[in-house]
Amino acid sequence: MVSTFYFKLRTRIYAGYIITGGIALLMVLLAYFSVMSLFGEFKHFTEHGESALRGQELSRNVVELQRSADLFMQDGQVSGARQAAYISERVQRILLQLEQGGQPEVQERVESIRQHLNIYTSTFEDVKRQRQRRAELVEQRIADHASEVNRLLQAYRRLQGSGRAAPVDQLAELETALLRVEQGASRYFYTLDGRHITRMQQWMRESRQLMSGFALLEIRPEAQALLDAMLQSLQNYEAVILEAVQRTRGYMYLVNVVMAAEADEMLYQTQYLAELIQAEMKNIEEQAVAEMRWTGQWVLWICLGLLVLVLLLSYLIGHSVADPIRSLAKTFMDLARGKDSTSIERQDADDELGELARAAEVFRSKNQETRQLLASFQALSSELEQKVADRTQELEQANARLEALSNTDSLTGLANRRLFDQVLEREWARVERSGEPLAAIMMDVDYFKLYNDHYGHLAGDDCLKAIADELQLQLKRATDLAARYGGEEFVMLLQNTDLEGALRVAESIRQAVEQLHLPHVESPMGQVSLSLGVALHTRDCPAQDRHWLVRQADEALYCAKEGGRNRVCAWPQVGSIGRSESSSGRSDH
Incomplete structure (x- = not known):
């Protein structure tokens, strides 16, 4: 076995310098990579926080889209339709942002919401066309046909002044029946009660029966022509009313079934997406906390190992030095135990002992830097933990506000x-x-x-x-x-x-x-x-x-x-x- 005294004191001291510097560099690198790892986790958490905020904004926009569409469908306001189109574009942009870089499950939910949004917007366009056609039928064409039937009836009444083929009371009964037809149609389009249409059709049949009875009694060609025109006009009148009824039912089906179902599904999907992102954030938070704990323990054990290595090196070097430098060896031992206040002698000496004393001073400085670095790392870890806790609290408060918004009528403040x-x-x-x-x-x-x-x-x-x-x-x-x-x-x-x-x-x-x-x-x-x-x-x-x-x-x-x-x-x-x-x-x- 080669004796440790074979090496010169200067060589051993140099070896101690190199080893100590390597240890310090290793500790710096460990601290650097630990901090960068924590920074990456915090950045990941921040990105998911932005996604969560977009999810909440998406939910608000879906509710606002439904409200704008309802405003148009209730009052026919063009501003409501324009606002709905603008909100729809805004929702598409938010979906695109959520889809970019999102998890597969998030992308799947975003695609589902996009599909329901496309169905909702296309149905809303159909509703606008149906509403316009229905308004044309109810407000113009039905009234025109009713006026035409009444005009022909009045012409036939004037013609009765000479012939009187039809009794006066039956003419009055026909006028009453036509009036009730008009009232029944008007009440249906106002109340959407199907019973009014049934009554209207009964009065329509009674009107045709009365006209047919008049035709059997008439022998005058001009009166027959008027009655034929009245029957044809009455048939057209009924056809227009029934077309308007079908348009109304189709319009109500689109509004109350298709659009309502798609709006509810979009709101459900957005809420599920927000919960999914929140769960992912919670998972990231738990991973970040676990990694901080693991990194702290890992760095601590490595530092302890390096400290043991330094102690062992100091002991070997000190033991290899002769009795004249025993006190200096003791000084190294004290420094290795963290006693920075220990006095170092012979620092001014221009020999190997002086070099050794000066090396001891360098060693003491390195220990102080290491402790300062560890203190900075602990402070940064505490700051990151506090930021994570603050962001979590903000998200919980935002979710509570969103829940209150989805259950409250925006105009009156009552429950919706x-x-x-x-x-x-x-x-x-x-x-x-x-x-x-x-x-x-x-x-x-x-x-x-x-x-x-x-x-x-x-x-x-x-x-x-x-x-x-x-x-x-x-x-x-x-x-x-x-x-x-x-x-x-x-x-x-x-x-x-x-x-x-x-x-x-x-x-x-x-x-x-x-x-x-x-x-x-x-x-x-x-x-x-x-x-x-x-x-x-x-x-x-x-x-x-x-x-x-x-x-x-x-x-x-x-x-x-x-x-x-x-x-x-x-x-x-x-x-x-x-x-x-x-x-x-x-x-x-």
């Missing part, structure tokens, strides 16, 4: 139709379990279309907001719910409330709105008023689904409208309370 359906389903199940009654109050603003036409849609929005504020004030229990059902219709659910209690609440609401004294010159009441329908569900009711309660409340509301408005009607005991200063006219919202 989506939240109402969820609460109704839950309360319906509770009634089936506990047997406690559940009451529903359906409300509609009287003559609201005339209000909008006279005061403008902004004033109409303010009117709806004021009524919504009163509904909020009428909620006495946290378990009750007031929601905007659609347009100028509101609905309220009252848990564990019997019919008498629900009627008291409805009457209180009616009086509260009446006491707002909102002027309405187009209303016979002279001010804004409400018509309310009350329905009650118990476990003993012959109901098959939760929509039964809404239908009964709506039927009671219809009775309140027919009874003169500004009143409350109830089901199953259909009657009315409240007052109305007018009992004429049909429902005009």
Whole structure:
């Protein structure tokens, strides 16, 4: 075995320098790569955070797209259609951003949303064309055919002054039948109640039978020609009405089935995409924390190993030096143990011991740099952990705001139709379990279309907001719910409330709105008023689904409208309370 004393002291000292520098460089490289690894994880987390924000923006835009399309379909506003087209383009851009660099599952969801968006936009274009064609039929062509039939009837009546082949009472009966045909068609297109079309067709058949009877009695050629023209005009009149009916049903199918289904599917897919991105962010966060812990432990063990190596090297070099330099060897040992305050002698000596003393000073400096580097690494790790925690909290708050937005009507601040359906389903199940009654109050603003036409849609929005504020004030229990059902219709659910209690609440609401004294010159009441329908569900009711309660409340509301408005009607005991200063006219919202 070669003795360690074979090597000169200077050579051994140089070897110690080289080894110490290599160890320090290794520790610096370890720290550098550790920091770069953590930086990469943080960058990855930040990129997913941006994707999560895009997902939330996507959800908001889908809701805004549906709202703009609904605005056009309800009021025919061109601005709503333009806004829907602009939002659709914006959603396409967001989908493109999410698709670039996303995970396969994210790309699959983005493609699904894009497909539903394309179906929604193409269906919306069909709806616009159907609406235009339907308006042309209802507002122009039906009226033209009705006028033509009446013109021919009046010509035939004048012709009767000479011959009187048809009795006067039968002519009056024909005029009444044609008038009821026109009224039936008008009421259907206003209420979309199929019963009016059935009645219209009955009166149409009766009109044809009367005309056919007149034709059998007539012997005059000019009268026969008029009756033939009337029958042909009546047939064309009926064909136009039925075409308008088909257009209306096709339009309602596109709006209420196709577009509603695609909008719900897009909203579901966007929410699922947001949850997917959030789960990926949580996974990245857990990986980052685990990697920081693993890196810290790894660096610690390596540093301990390197420290042991330095101690061993110092011990060998010190042991190889003779007794005259024993004190200097002890100094190296102290430095190796981290005692930076140890005094180093013979640093000014111009010999190997002096070189050794100066090397000890360099060693002490390197130890200090290493400890400073470790301290900087620990501070950076703490800062990164805090940033990850802050970003996670921001995302949780944003998700909470998005959830509140998806359940709230943007105009009135009440619960929207989506939240109402969820609460109704839950309360319906509770009634089936506990047997406690559940009451529903359906409300509609009287003559609201005339209000909008006279005061403008902004004033109409303010009117709806004021009524919504009163509904909020009428909620006495946290378990009750007031929601905007659609347009100028509101609905309220009252848990564990019997019919008498629900009627008291409805009457209180009616009086509260009446006491707002909102002027309405187009209303016979002279001010804004409400018509309310009350329905009650118990476990003993012959109901098959939760929509039964809404239908009964709506039927009671219809009775309140027919009874003169500004009143409350109830089901199953259909009657009315409240007052109305007018009992004429049909429902005009």
